[in-house]
Amino acid sequence: xxxxxxxxxxxxxxxxxxxxxxxxxxxxxxxxxxxxxxxxxxxxxxxxxxxxxxxxxxxxxxxxxxxxxxxxxxxxx
Numbered sequence: 470x471x472x473x474x475x476x477x478x479x480x481x482x483x484x485x486x487x488x489x490x491x492x493x494x495x496x497x498x499x500x501x502x503x504x505x506x507x508x509x510x511x512x513x514x515x516x517x518x519x520x521x522x523x524x525x526x527x528x529x530x531x532x533x534x535x536x537x538x539x540x541x542x543x544x545x546x
Contacts, residue, residue: 514539514540515538515539515540516539516540516541516542517537517538517539517540517541518531518537518541518542519542519544520541520542520543520544521543521544522543522544522545524543525543528541528543
C-alpha cells in the first residue's frame with residue numbers, strides 16, 4: 470500500500486495535509502461508531518452520485534476512472 474499511495478502522500482505533504490489509509494472490518498461495533506459519527510455531524514460523507522441499481526456498471530466505471538471525489542451510491546430501492 471505504501472508504494473501505491475506514494476503519489477497521493479507526496480501531494481498531501483506538499484499541501485500540509487495528513488493522509489492515511491483507513492481499513493475497516495465490517496463488524497457491528499465499528500459500524501455503530503461510524504453511524505454515530507455521521508449522525509452527530511462529526512464526519513460528513515460526500516455523495517457525488519446516487520444511481521439506480523440498473524446503472525451499476527456506469528457507477529463502477531465512474532469510480533474506476535478515478536473521477537469520483539466522494540462516495541458513489543448504488544440505490545437498491
